[in-house]
Amino acid sequence: MRIVEIRETTHSIASPIANAYVDFSAMTLSLIAVVTDEVRDGRRVVGYGFNSNGRYGQGGLIRERFAPRVLEADPDSLVNDAGTNLDPHHVWAAMMRNEKPGGHGERSVAVGAIDMAVWDAVAKIAGKPLFRLLAERHGGTADPRVFVYAAGGYYYPGKDLGALRGEMRSYVDRGYTVVKMKIGADIAEDARRIEAVLRELGSDARLAVDANGRLDLEQAIAYARLLREYPLFWFEEAGDPLDYALQAALAEIYPGPMATGENLFSHQDARNLLRHGGMRPDRDWLQFDCALSYGLVEYLRTLDVVRAAGWSPRRCIPHGGHQLSLAIAAGLGLGGNESYPDLFQPFGGFPDGTRVEDGHVVLPELPGIGFEGKADLIRVMRDLAE
Structure with a gap:
Protein backbone atom coordinates (compact mmCIF):
# COMPACT_ATOMS: atom_id res chain seq x y z
CA MET A 1 0.00 0.00 0.00
CA ARG A 2 1.47 3.32 -1.02
CA ILE A 3 0.82 6.86 -2.13
CA VAL A 4 1.65 6.94 -5.82
CA GLU A 5 1.32 10.64 -6.53
CA ILE A 6 0.26 13.94 -4.97
CA ARG A 7 -1.19 16.40 -7.46
CA GLU A 8 -1.96 20.09 -6.86
CA THR A 9 -3.66 22.77 -8.90
CA THR A 10 -4.62 26.33 -8.05
CA HIS A 11 -8.27 27.29 -8.47
CA SER A 12 -9.83 30.72 -8.47
CA ILE A 13 -12.65 31.36 -6.02
CA ALA A 14 -12.64 35.07 -6.81
CA SER A 15 -15.68 37.21 -6.07
CA PRO A 16 -16.35 40.98 -5.87
CA ILE A 17 -17.29 40.64 -2.19
CA ALA A 18 -15.26 42.13 0.68
CA ASN A 19 -15.13 42.05 4.44
CA ALA A 20 -13.80 44.91 6.55
CA TYR A 21 -10.20 43.82 5.97
CA VAL A 22 -9.77 42.18 2.55
CA ASP A 23 -11.60 41.73 -0.73
CA PHE A 24 -11.90 38.43 -2.53
CA SER A 25 -11.34 39.64 -6.08
CA ALA A 26 -8.18 37.54 -6.45
CA MET A 27 -8.84 34.73 -3.98
CA THR A 28 -7.52 31.25 -4.82
CA LEU A 29 -7.18 27.85 -3.21
CA SER A 30 -5.10 24.73 -3.76
CA LEU A 31 -6.90 21.54 -4.76
CA ILE A 32 -5.08 18.31 -3.87
CA ALA A 33 -5.37 14.74 -5.13
CA VAL A 34 -3.56 12.04 -3.15
CA VAL A 35 -3.44 9.05 -5.51
CA THR A 36 -2.96 5.62 -3.93
CA ASP A 37 -2.38 2.15 -5.37
CA GLU A 38 -5.52 0.80 -3.66
CA VAL A 39 -8.63 -0.06 -5.69
CA ARG A 40 -12.20 -0.05 -4.42
CA ASP A 41 -15.26 -0.85 -6.57
CA GLY A 42 -13.11 -0.93 -9.67
CA ARG A 43 -11.69 2.57 -9.17
CA ARG A 44 -8.30 3.61 -7.81
CA VAL A 45 -8.68 5.25 -4.40
CA VAL A 46 -7.91 8.96 -4.56
CA GLY A 47 -8.21 11.27 -1.59
CA TYR A 48 -9.10 14.90 -2.22
CA GLY A 49 -8.46 18.02 -0.22
CA PHE A 50 -8.25 21.81 -0.43
CA ASN A 51 -7.61 24.78 1.81
CA SER A 52 -10.33 27.05 3.14
CA ASN A 53 -11.08 30.46 1.68
CA GLY A 54 -9.17 33.50 2.84
CA ARG A 55 -5.56 32.29 2.66
CA TYR A 56 -4.93 31.72 -1.08
CA GLY A 57 -3.51 28.65 -2.82
CA GLN A 58 -0.22 27.21 -1.57
CA GLY A 59 1.06 25.47 -4.70
CA GLY A 60 4.70 26.45 -4.25
CA LEU A 61 4.96 25.11 -0.71
CA ILE A 62 3.05 21.96 -1.60
CA ARG A 63 5.07 21.11 -4.71
CA GLU A 64 8.49 22.13 -3.41
CA ARG A 65 8.43 20.96 0.21
CA PHE A 66 5.53 18.97 1.54
CA ALA A 67 4.46 16.62 -1.27
CA PRO A 68 8.05 15.56 -2.10
CA ARG A 69 8.71 14.59 1.52
CA VAL A 70 5.75 12.23 1.51
CA LEU A 71 6.66 10.69 -1.85
CA GLU A 72 10.30 10.26 -0.81
CA ALA A 73 9.43 8.52 2.47
CA ASP A 74 9.61 4.74 2.81
CA PRO A 75 6.05 3.62 1.91
CA ASP A 76 6.04 1.24 4.87
CA SER A 77 6.58 4.20 7.21
CA LEU A 78 3.29 5.78 6.11
CA VAL A 79 0.94 2.89 6.90
CA ASN A 80 -0.62 1.68 10.13
CA ASP A 81 0.82 -1.15 12.21
CA ALA A 82 -1.46 -3.71 10.57
CA GLY A 83 -0.46 -2.59 7.09
CA THR A 84 -4.11 -2.24 6.14
CA ASN A 85 -4.36 1.52 5.62
CA LEU A 86 -2.41 4.74 5.49
CA ASP A 87 -1.76 6.37 8.85
CA PRO A 88 -2.48 10.13 8.65
CA HIS A 89 -0.26 10.80 11.66
CA HIS A 90 2.70 9.12 9.96
CA VAL A 91 2.07 11.03 6.72
CA TRP A 92 1.85 14.27 8.70
CA ALA A 93 5.16 13.53 10.40
CA ALA A 94 6.78 12.97 7.01
CA MET A 95 5.49 16.31 5.74
CA MET A 96 6.81 18.16 8.77
CA ARG A 97 10.29 16.63 8.76
CA ASN A 98 12.97 19.32 9.19
CA GLU A 99 10.41 22.04 9.94
CA LYS A 100 11.25 24.31 12.88
CA PRO A 101 8.62 25.05 15.56
CA GLY A 102 6.52 28.18 15.18
CA GLY A 103 6.05 30.19 12.01
CA HIS A 104 2.62 28.78 11.26
CA GLY A 105 0.80 30.96 8.71
CA GLU A 106 1.09 29.75 5.12
CA ARG A 107 2.91 26.50 5.99
CA SER A 108 -0.05 25.35 8.05
CA VAL A 109 -2.38 25.96 5.10
CA ALA A 110 -0.30 23.83 2.71
CA VAL A 111 -0.06 20.93 5.16
CA GLY A 112 -3.77 21.20 5.99
CA ALA A 113 -4.80 20.80 2.36
CA ILE A 114 -2.74 17.62 1.92
CA ASP A 115 -3.89 16.28 5.28
CA MET A 116 -7.53 16.63 4.21
CA ALA A 117 -6.85 14.51 1.14
CA VAL A 118 -5.06 11.87 3.21
CA TRP A 119 -8.00 11.49 5.59
CA ASP A 120 -10.38 11.25 2.63
CA ALA A 121 -8.27 8.41 1.21
CA VAL A 122 -8.02 6.64 4.58
CA ALA A 123 -11.79 6.58 5.06
CA LYS A 124 -12.35 5.43 1.48
CA ILE A 125 -9.85 2.59 1.90
CA ALA A 126 -11.72 1.61 5.08
CA GLY A 127 -15.01 1.81 3.16
CA LYS A 128 -16.61 4.14 5.73
CA PRO A 129 -17.78 7.73 6.04
CA LEU A 130 -15.02 9.68 7.75
CA PHE A 131 -17.35 10.83 10.52
CA ARG A 132 -18.04 7.22 11.50
CA LEU A 133 -14.36 6.29 11.29
CA LEU A 134 -13.49 9.19 13.63
CA ALA A 135 -16.15 8.20 16.14
Whole structure:
Protein backbone atom coordinates (compact mmCIF):
# COMPACT_ATOMS: atom_id res chain seq x y z
CA MET A 1 0.00 0.00 0.00
CA ARG A 2 1.47 3.32 -1.02
CA ILE A 3 0.82 6.86 -2.13
CA VAL A 4 1.65 6.94 -5.82
CA GLU A 5 1.32 10.64 -6.53
CA ILE A 6 0.26 13.94 -4.97
CA ARG A 7 -1.19 16.40 -7.46
CA GLU A 8 -1.96 20.09 -6.86
CA THR A 9 -3.66 22.77 -8.90
CA THR A 10 -4.62 26.33 -8.05
CA HIS A 11 -8.27 27.29 -8.47
CA SER A 12 -9.83 30.72 -8.47
CA ILE A 13 -12.65 31.36 -6.02
CA ALA A 14 -12.64 35.07 -6.81
CA SER A 15 -15.68 37.21 -6.07
CA PRO A 16 -16.35 40.98 -5.87
CA ILE A 17 -17.29 40.64 -2.19
CA ALA A 18 -15.26 42.13 0.68
CA ASN A 19 -15.13 42.05 4.44
CA ALA A 20 -13.80 44.91 6.55
CA TYR A 21 -10.20 43.82 5.97
CA VAL A 22 -9.77 42.18 2.55
CA ASP A 23 -11.60 41.73 -0.73
CA PHE A 24 -11.90 38.43 -2.53
CA SER A 25 -11.34 39.64 -6.08
CA ALA A 26 -8.18 37.54 -6.45
CA MET A 27 -8.84 34.73 -3.98
CA THR A 28 -7.52 31.25 -4.82
CA LEU A 29 -7.18 27.85 -3.21
CA SER A 30 -5.10 24.73 -3.76
CA LEU A 31 -6.90 21.54 -4.76
CA ILE A 32 -5.08 18.31 -3.87
CA ALA A 33 -5.37 14.74 -5.13
CA VAL A 34 -3.56 12.04 -3.15
CA VAL A 35 -3.44 9.05 -5.51
CA THR A 36 -2.96 5.62 -3.93
CA ASP A 37 -2.38 2.15 -5.37
CA GLU A 38 -5.52 0.80 -3.66
CA VAL A 39 -8.63 -0.06 -5.69
CA ARG A 40 -12.20 -0.05 -4.42
CA ASP A 41 -15.26 -0.85 -6.57
CA GLY A 42 -13.11 -0.93 -9.67
CA ARG A 43 -11.69 2.57 -9.17
CA ARG A 44 -8.30 3.61 -7.81
CA VAL A 45 -8.68 5.25 -4.40
CA VAL A 46 -7.91 8.96 -4.56
CA GLY A 47 -8.21 11.27 -1.59
CA TYR A 48 -9.10 14.90 -2.22
CA GLY A 49 -8.46 18.02 -0.22
CA PHE A 50 -8.25 21.81 -0.43
CA ASN A 51 -7.61 24.78 1.81
CA SER A 52 -10.33 27.05 3.14
CA ASN A 53 -11.08 30.46 1.68
CA GLY A 54 -9.17 33.50 2.84
CA ARG A 55 -5.56 32.29 2.66
CA TYR A 56 -4.93 31.72 -1.08
CA GLY A 57 -3.51 28.65 -2.82
CA GLN A 58 -0.22 27.21 -1.57
CA GLY A 59 1.06 25.47 -4.70
CA GLY A 60 4.70 26.45 -4.25
CA LEU A 61 4.96 25.11 -0.71
CA ILE A 62 3.05 21.96 -1.60
CA ARG A 63 5.07 21.11 -4.71
CA GLU A 64 8.49 22.13 -3.41
CA ARG A 65 8.43 20.96 0.21
CA PHE A 66 5.53 18.97 1.54
CA ALA A 67 4.46 16.62 -1.27
CA PRO A 68 8.05 15.56 -2.10
CA ARG A 69 8.71 14.59 1.52
CA VAL A 70 5.75 12.23 1.51
CA LEU A 71 6.66 10.69 -1.85
CA GLU A 72 10.30 10.26 -0.81
CA ALA A 73 9.43 8.52 2.47
CA ASP A 74 9.61 4.74 2.81
CA PRO A 75 6.05 3.62 1.91
CA ASP A 76 6.04 1.24 4.87
CA SER A 77 6.58 4.20 7.21
CA LEU A 78 3.29 5.78 6.11
CA VAL A 79 0.94 2.89 6.90
CA ASN A 80 -0.62 1.68 10.13
CA ASP A 81 0.82 -1.15 12.21
CA ALA A 82 -1.46 -3.71 10.57
CA GLY A 83 -0.46 -2.59 7.09
CA THR A 84 -4.11 -2.24 6.14
CA ASN A 85 -4.36 1.52 5.62
CA LEU A 86 -2.41 4.74 5.49
CA ASP A 87 -1.76 6.37 8.85
CA PRO A 88 -2.48 10.13 8.65
CA HIS A 89 -0.26 10.80 11.66
CA HIS A 90 2.70 9.12 9.96
CA VAL A 91 2.07 11.03 6.72
CA TRP A 92 1.85 14.27 8.70
CA ALA A 93 5.16 13.53 10.40
CA ALA A 94 6.78 12.97 7.01
CA MET A 95 5.49 16.31 5.74
CA MET A 96 6.81 18.16 8.77
CA ARG A 97 10.29 16.63 8.76
CA ASN A 98 12.97 19.32 9.19
CA GLU A 99 10.41 22.04 9.94
CA LYS A 100 11.25 24.31 12.88
CA PRO A 101 8.62 25.05 15.56
CA GLY A 102 6.52 28.18 15.18
CA GLY A 103 6.05 30.19 12.01
CA HIS A 104 2.62 28.78 11.26
CA GLY A 105 0.80 30.96 8.71
CA GLU A 106 1.09 29.75 5.12
CA ARG A 107 2.91 26.50 5.99
CA SER A 108 -0.05 25.35 8.05
CA VAL A 109 -2.38 25.96 5.10
CA ALA A 110 -0.30 23.83 2.71
CA VAL A 111 -0.06 20.93 5.16
CA GLY A 112 -3.77 21.20 5.99
CA ALA A 113 -4.80 20.80 2.36
CA ILE A 114 -2.74 17.62 1.92
CA ASP A 115 -3.89 16.28 5.28
CA MET A 116 -7.53 16.63 4.21
CA ALA A 117 -6.85 14.51 1.14
CA VAL A 118 -5.06 11.87 3.21
CA TRP A 119 -8.00 11.49 5.59
CA ASP A 120 -10.38 11.25 2.63
CA ALA A 121 -8.27 8.41 1.21
CA VAL A 122 -8.02 6.64 4.58
CA ALA A 123 -11.79 6.58 5.06
CA LYS A 124 -12.35 5.43 1.48
CA ILE A 125 -9.85 2.59 1.90
CA ALA A 126 -11.72 1.61 5.08
CA GLY A 127 -15.01 1.81 3.16
CA LYS A 128 -16.61 4.14 5.73
CA PRO A 129 -17.78 7.73 6.04
CA LEU A 130 -15.02 9.68 7.75
CA PHE A 131 -17.35 10.83 10.52
CA ARG A 132 -18.04 7.22 11.50
CA LEU A 133 -14.36 6.29 11.29
CA LEU A 134 -13.49 9.19 13.63
CA ALA A 135 -16.15 8.20 16.14
CA GLU A 136 -14.91 4.60 16.19
CA ARG A 137 -11.28 5.60 16.64
CA HIS A 138 -11.96 8.09 19.41
CA GLY A 139 -14.53 6.21 21.44
CA GLY A 140 -17.51 8.37 20.64
CA THR A 141 -20.89 7.98 19.01
CA ALA A 142 -21.32 9.50 15.58
CA ASP A 143 -24.23 11.89 15.12
CA PRO A 144 -24.78 12.68 11.43
CA ARG A 145 -27.11 15.59 12.29
CA VAL A 146 -25.00 18.76 12.51
CA PHE A 147 -25.91 22.41 13.23
CA VAL A 148 -24.92 24.82 10.44
CA TYR A 149 -25.22 28.57 10.09
CA ALA A 150 -25.24 30.68 6.93
CA ALA A 151 -22.30 33.05 6.46
CA GLY A 152 -22.73 36.02 4.15
CA GLY A 153 -23.60 39.68 4.50
CA TYR A 154 -20.38 40.80 2.82
CA TYR A 155 -19.77 44.32 1.63
CA TYR A 156 -20.52 44.43 -2.09
CA PRO A 157 -20.46 47.31 -4.60
CA GLY A 158 -23.92 48.85 -4.77
CA LYS A 159 -25.38 46.57 -2.11
CA ASP A 160 -28.03 48.54 -0.24
CA LEU A 161 -30.04 47.60 2.84
CA GLY A 162 -32.78 46.05 0.75
CA ALA A 163 -30.31 43.69 -0.92
CA LEU A 164 -28.77 42.80 2.44
CA ARG A 165 -32.17 42.05 3.94
CA GLY A 166 -33.11 39.96 0.92
CA GLU A 167 -29.92 37.93 1.19
CA MET A 168 -30.52 37.16 4.86
CA ARG A 169 -34.15 36.28 4.23
CA SER A 170 -33.05 33.85 1.51
CA TYR A 171 -30.99 31.93 4.08
CA VAL A 172 -33.93 31.67 6.44
CA ASP A 173 -36.09 30.45 3.57
CA ARG A 174 -33.51 27.70 2.96
CA GLY A 175 -33.78 26.41 6.53
CA TYR A 176 -31.07 28.27 8.45
CA THR A 177 -31.83 29.53 11.94
CA VAL A 178 -28.58 31.53 12.40
CA VAL A 179 -27.14 33.91 9.79
CA LYS A 180 -23.96 35.99 9.83
CA MET A 181 -23.01 39.36 8.32
CA LYS A 182 -19.82 41.39 8.09
CA ILE A 183 -19.15 44.54 10.10
CA GLY A 184 -16.14 46.74 10.89
CA ALA A 185 -15.95 49.21 7.98
CA ASP A 186 -17.98 52.04 9.57
CA ILE A 187 -19.76 51.88 12.92
CA ALA A 188 -22.65 54.18 12.04
CA GLU A 189 -23.37 52.39 8.79
CA ASP A 190 -23.01 49.01 10.46
CA ALA A 191 -25.60 50.01 13.08
CA ARG A 192 -28.06 50.73 10.26
CA ARG A 193 -27.20 47.44 8.55
CA ILE A 194 -27.59 45.40 11.75
CA GLU A 195 -30.90 47.00 12.64
CA ALA A 196 -32.24 46.43 9.13
CA VAL A 197 -31.32 42.74 9.27
CA LEU A 198 -32.76 42.28 12.76
CA ARG A 199 -36.05 43.78 11.59
CA GLU A 200 -36.04 41.40 8.62
CA LEU A 201 -35.29 38.32 10.71
CA GLY A 202 -37.71 39.02 13.54
CA SER A 203 -38.06 35.82 15.53
CA ASP A 204 -37.26 33.58 12.53
CA ALA A 205 -33.48 33.46 13.03
CA ARG A 206 -30.56 34.78 15.10
CA LEU A 207 -27.88 37.16 13.78
CA ALA A 208 -24.11 36.86 14.28
CA VAL A 209 -21.66 39.62 13.24
CA ASP A 210 -18.02 39.35 12.16
CA ALA A 211 -15.43 42.16 12.12
CA ASN A 212 -12.68 39.96 10.60
CA GLY A 213 -9.99 41.32 12.93
CA ARG A 214 -10.30 44.87 11.60
CA LEU A 215 -10.64 46.82 14.86
CA ASP A 216 -8.07 48.27 17.23
CA LEU A 217 -8.84 48.33 20.96
CA GLU A 218 -10.60 51.72 20.95
CA GLN A 219 -12.74 50.77 17.95
CA ALA A 220 -13.49 47.33 19.36
CA ILE A 221 -14.72 48.82 22.63
CA ALA A 222 -16.94 51.25 20.72
CA TYR A 223 -18.42 48.38 18.72
CA ALA A 224 -18.87 46.28 21.86
CA ARG A 225 -20.85 49.07 23.52
CA LEU A 226 -23.06 49.30 20.43
CA LEU A 227 -23.49 45.57 19.89
CA ARG A 228 -24.39 44.71 23.47
CA GLU A 229 -27.71 46.47 22.86
CA TYR A 230 -28.66 43.88 20.22
CA PRO A 231 -29.68 40.23 20.76
CA LEU A 232 -26.77 38.80 18.75
CA PHE A 233 -25.81 35.15 18.44
CA TRP A 234 -22.14 36.21 18.64
CA PHE A 235 -19.65 39.04 18.05
CA GLU A 236 -16.79 37.55 16.02
CA GLU A 237 -13.09 38.38 15.74
CA ALA A 238 -13.10 42.03 16.74
CA GLY A 239 -9.33 42.55 16.61
CA ASP A 240 -6.11 40.99 15.44
CA PRO A 241 -6.28 37.24 16.13
CA LEU A 242 -3.06 37.29 18.16
CA ASP A 243 -4.08 40.29 20.29
CA TYR A 244 -5.28 38.25 23.25
CA ALA A 245 -5.28 41.33 25.50
CA LEU A 246 -7.82 43.02 23.23
CA GLN A 247 -10.04 39.94 23.31
CA ALA A 248 -9.77 39.79 27.11
CA ALA A 249 -10.62 43.49 27.43
CA LEU A 250 -13.79 42.98 25.39
CA ALA A 251 -14.89 40.17 27.68
CA GLU A 252 -14.96 42.69 30.51
CA ILE A 253 -17.50 44.95 28.80
CA TYR A 254 -19.35 42.70 26.34
CA PRO A 255 -21.65 40.26 28.14
CA GLY A 256 -22.88 38.43 25.06
CA PRO A 257 -21.22 35.51 23.27
CA MET A 258 -18.03 36.16 21.32
CA ALA A 259 -16.29 33.98 18.75
CA THR A 260 -12.74 33.81 17.42
CA GLY A 261 -9.97 31.42 16.38
CA GLU A 262 -10.28 31.03 12.61
CA ASN A 263 -6.91 32.74 12.11
CA LEU A 264 -5.04 30.72 14.72
CA PHE A 265 -3.18 27.88 13.06
CA SER A 266 -1.79 25.54 15.71
CA HIS A 267 -2.68 23.92 19.01
CA GLN A 268 -0.12 26.21 20.66
CA ASP A 269 -1.97 29.29 19.38
CA ALA A 270 -5.25 27.81 20.57
CA ARG A 271 -3.77 27.21 24.02
CA ASN A 272 -2.55 30.81 24.22
CA LEU A 273 -6.00 32.10 23.30
CA LEU A 274 -7.60 30.05 26.06
CA ARG A 275 -4.92 31.07 28.57
CA HIS A 276 -4.82 34.79 27.83
CA GLY A 277 -7.81 35.82 25.71
CA GLY A 278 -10.47 36.03 28.40
CA MET A 279 -12.67 33.56 26.54
CA ARG A 280 -15.61 32.23 28.57
CA PRO A 281 -16.44 28.51 28.20
CA ASP A 282 -20.08 29.00 29.19
CA ARG A 283 -20.96 31.27 26.24
CA ASP A 284 -18.11 31.89 23.76
CA TRP A 285 -17.26 29.96 20.58
CA LEU A 286 -14.00 28.64 19.09
CA GLN A 287 -13.60 28.67 15.30
CA PHE A 288 -10.33 26.86 14.60
CA ASP A 289 -10.34 25.57 11.00
CA CYS A 290 -8.38 22.36 10.41
CA ALA A 291 -7.98 23.11 6.69
CA LEU A 292 -5.94 26.20 7.58
CA SER A 293 -4.15 24.80 10.62
CA TYR A 294 -2.12 21.74 9.61
CA GLY A 295 -5.16 19.51 9.11
CA LEU A 296 -7.11 17.07 11.23
CA VAL A 297 -3.97 15.55 12.77
CA GLU A 298 -3.22 18.91 14.38
CA TYR A 299 -6.90 19.60 15.08
CA LEU A 300 -7.00 16.51 17.29
CA ARG A 301 -4.22 18.09 19.36
CA THR A 302 -6.19 21.33 19.44
CA LEU A 303 -9.22 19.49 20.81
CA ASP A 304 -6.98 18.04 23.53
CA VAL A 305 -5.99 21.62 24.42
CA VAL A 306 -9.64 22.67 24.44
CA ARG A 307 -10.58 19.89 26.85
CA ALA A 308 -7.54 20.51 29.08
CA ALA A 309 -8.63 24.14 29.44
CA GLY A 310 -12.03 23.03 30.71
CA TRP A 311 -13.93 23.60 27.47
CA SER A 312 -16.32 21.25 25.72
CA PRO A 313 -15.75 20.45 22.01
CA ARG A 314 -19.40 21.48 21.65
CA ARG A 315 -18.15 25.09 21.89
CA CYS A 316 -16.21 24.58 18.62
CA ILE A 317 -17.89 25.70 15.40
CA PRO A 318 -15.14 25.75 12.75
CA HIS A 319 -14.64 28.38 10.08
CA GLY A 320 -14.50 27.41 6.42
CA GLY A 321 -17.78 25.86 5.38
CA HIS A 322 -16.18 22.67 4.05
CA GLN A 323 -17.20 19.03 4.36
CA LEU A 324 -14.18 17.96 6.41
CA SER A 325 -15.30 20.12 9.33
CA LEU A 326 -18.80 18.70 8.91
CA ALA A 327 -17.36 15.20 9.24
CA ILE A 328 -15.36 16.21 12.31
CA ALA A 329 -18.44 17.80 13.88
CA ALA A 330 -20.48 14.63 13.31
CA GLY A 331 -17.72 12.24 14.39
CA LEU A 332 -16.16 14.09 17.32
CA GLY A 333 -19.11 16.01 18.73
CA LEU A 334 -18.39 19.61 17.78
CA GLY A 335 -21.05 22.29 18.06
CA GLY A 336 -21.62 22.70 14.34
CA ASN A 337 -20.08 24.19 11.22
CA GLU A 338 -20.05 27.32 9.08
CA SER A 339 -21.80 27.26 5.70
CA TYR A 340 -21.50 29.49 2.62
CA PRO A 341 -24.75 28.87 0.74
CA ASP A 342 -23.87 31.09 -2.25
CA LEU A 343 -20.10 31.59 -2.14
CA PHE A 344 -16.78 29.86 -2.93
CA GLN A 345 -18.38 27.22 -5.11
CA PRO A 346 -18.02 24.41 -5.90
CA PHE A 347 -15.86 23.89 -2.83
CA GLY A 348 -18.37 24.98 -0.20
CA GLY A 349 -21.71 23.46 0.61
CA PHE A 350 -23.07 19.98 1.06
CA PRO A 351 -23.60 16.83 -0.98
CA ASP A 352 -26.41 17.11 -3.51
CA GLY A 353 -29.86 16.63 -2.03
CA THR A 354 -28.80 17.63 1.47
CA ARG A 355 -31.43 19.88 3.00
CA VAL A 356 -31.05 22.38 5.81
CA GLU A 357 -33.90 21.79 8.21
CA ASP A 358 -34.26 23.76 11.44
CA GLY A 359 -30.65 24.88 11.10
CA HIS A 360 -29.24 21.35 10.77
CA VAL A 361 -28.09 19.01 8.02
CA VAL A 362 -27.81 15.21 8.06
CA LEU A 363 -24.62 13.82 6.53
CA PRO A 364 -25.13 11.06 3.95
CA GLU A 365 -23.47 7.66 4.35
CA LEU A 366 -20.75 8.20 1.74
CA PRO A 367 -17.24 6.72 2.07
CA GLY A 368 -14.58 9.30 2.81
CA ILE A 369 -15.40 12.93 3.41
CA GLY A 370 -18.32 12.75 0.98
CA PHE A 371 -17.04 14.77 -1.98
CA GLU A 372 -18.40 12.18 -4.42
CA GLY A 373 -21.89 13.25 -3.40
CA LYS A 374 -21.45 16.78 -4.78
CA ALA A 375 -21.50 16.55 -8.57
CA ASP A 376 -19.98 19.93 -9.44
CA LEU A 377 -17.15 19.45 -6.94
CA ILE A 378 -16.21 15.85 -7.71
CA ARG A 379 -16.13 16.70 -11.41
CA VAL A 380 -13.38 19.27 -10.74
CA MET A 381 -11.57 16.87 -8.41
CA ARG A 382 -11.56 13.99 -10.88
CA ASP A 383 -10.31 16.29 -13.63
CA LEU A 384 -7.21 16.74 -11.50
CA ALA A 385 -6.80 13.06 -10.57
CA GLU A 386 -7.67 11.36 -13.82
